[in-house]
Amino acid sequence: MSRPPFQIDETTTPKHTNAWVIHPDIKSDPNRRLPDHALAEAVSLAHALPELKVAGSEIVPLKTVRAGMLFGSGKIKEIKERLEQHEVELVLIDGPVSPVQQRNLEKEWGVKLLDGTGLILEIFSDRAATREGVLQVEMAALTYQRTRLVRAWTHLERQRGGLGFVGGPGETQIEADRRAIDEQLVRLRRQLDKVVKTRALHRAARAKVPYPIVALVGYTNAGKSTLFNRLTGAEVMAKDMLFATLDPTMRRLQLPDGPEVILSDTVGFISDLPTELVAAFRATLEEVLAADIVVHVRDISHPETEEQAQDVREILASLGVDAARESFEVWNKIDLLPDDRRDAVRARAERDEKVFAISAITGEGIDGFLSTVATALQGALREADLHLGFDEGKKRAWLFSQDIVEHETQTDDGFDITVRWSPAQEAQFLRL
Structure with missing residues (x-):
């Protein structure tokens, strides 16, 4: 037809x-x-x-x-x-x-x-809502605008300046505007450096309480924010429109029978995402680079879901996300599929231990997904037997604050403690 x-x-x-x-x-x-x-x-x-x-x-x-x-x-x-x-x-x-x-x-x-x-x-x-997001957008826009400094037409000046900032100057202003853009880019980079340093301090603070990071990534409008909201109860914008989320949102999440994690919701990707935009938002996506587990959320009901998934994989690779990193695929929106396709998708997902067919709207399949993530994170932990004297109360309190104590027995000269911890927690304990 x-x-x-x-x-x-x-x-x-x-x-x-x-x-x-x-x-x-x-x-x-x-x-x-x-x-x-x-x-x-x-x-x-x-x-x-x-x-x-x-x-x-x-x-x-x-x-x-x-x-x-x-x-x-x-x-x-x-x-x-x-x-x-x-x-x-x-x-x-x-x-x-x-x-x-x-x-x-x-x-x-x-x-x-x-x-x-x-x-x-x-x-x-x-x-863009955060200071960093705003600065990154301004830098990307100025870089884009600089490439547009060609001979403009004076009768279009008002029209080109109407919506947003992507406009063009008159011919006599090209060089002056190019210099002004370069100077503004320098100023924005300095401001962004300060903001990034602040984020680095926040990351260092989180490292002192080293919760694993689970990052949600995926094509825009795949349902990442809806899933994030369901898991954390957060009020993240989750509308049926592209690019609803631009700044990463992070919340603590207690996995069932597993560790507490930091869940990160990130900007969605799109096919042919301009290189300058990927670079501009690299810091926004840095939580993905630091993630212990990457969860690729896909809209399995979309006619081009395979092409979208490939776009996401290519962008992740360009950002430096190692293909060997622990990752899972979540096939979201199965509630939108007709019954026969839904059954087929479920059957395909069940054949792969790293794929889960879910609905962030109805909640179907989410419990099994979370249990597998918890198991994967627990697999990175190991048990150790420690002995602390009565004078090492600070170390003992820290172990309990991390919720990693499996068993404790009081002895004549202190405590025998069995812990289950990550390499990062062990390294921090040794520094206490």
Whole structure:
């Protein structure tokens, strides 16, 4: 069954910016995705910005990319008519757009234009909550904007400055703005260094009470925050939109019949995540690098769940996450599957001891997953027999504060204590 070349939402809200989403379906692209799913994801990205109203969306098939205009002249004219008809102020192109293409299309259509990177930056700017997140977004935005300093068109100045900060200067201002951006980047790096040092102090404080870290990672909108909230009772934003969580949230969690852990919820990944954004958010994802266990949460109901999983694996590898690190896959949203597929997914998961089919909404499968994580962490612990004198009360109190004492017997000259501890706890005890 053929789909219409574009879809239109006739309802508009005057207070919002009317946006039009275009997915260029480039036939020659070796990494070409299913166009319907790619467009749906791009529209979801647009919905993540509350000030936008998606007036319509369409797939534009392309045999080749036009260097200066992206699309052919006939298609540009055809799209322009739709944009004028629906009073569109912003066009979102799902994919990379060169500065020259952006300039030319904005001139031709009389609208503001954002490519995939620009849209993600706007979302990051809207969502970032911590000081570090805000600084990282500003740095990424300035780095992106610096690449956009090409000849701009004066009649578009107000339009390009309307939404967020991804805009462009006039031709005579290019060099001055480039210098200003470089100076601002230096200032932001200094501020970020201070914030990162503060986070390092927080990590050092946690190291003194070395709870294992369990990090939730996954494609954006896979249900990480919903799972995090269910496990910890935290009030983390968990909406059905892309990039709902940008700053890592960490909470203590007592595993059933297991150790207490720190659970970390992290920013979601997305296909073709721009390199500069991965670098900008590296510190935000540093809890993943320090994690004892990495939990890859997947939306198993998504038609492209395998492709999404591969995107996540590639980004984790680029961040330096060792493939040999203890990890599990959680196949979330099985409640959204039809009965026959749900049974098949459960059966596949049961054949792999590191895969769990769950629903963060209904709670199905979560108990078994947590028990396995607890067992994996306990496997990293070992037993040791200690003898402490009566004058070593501080050491004894520390052992009990860590909840690692298995057995204690009082003797004539002190205490015989059996503990089950991690290498980090043992090293800290020896320093007491």
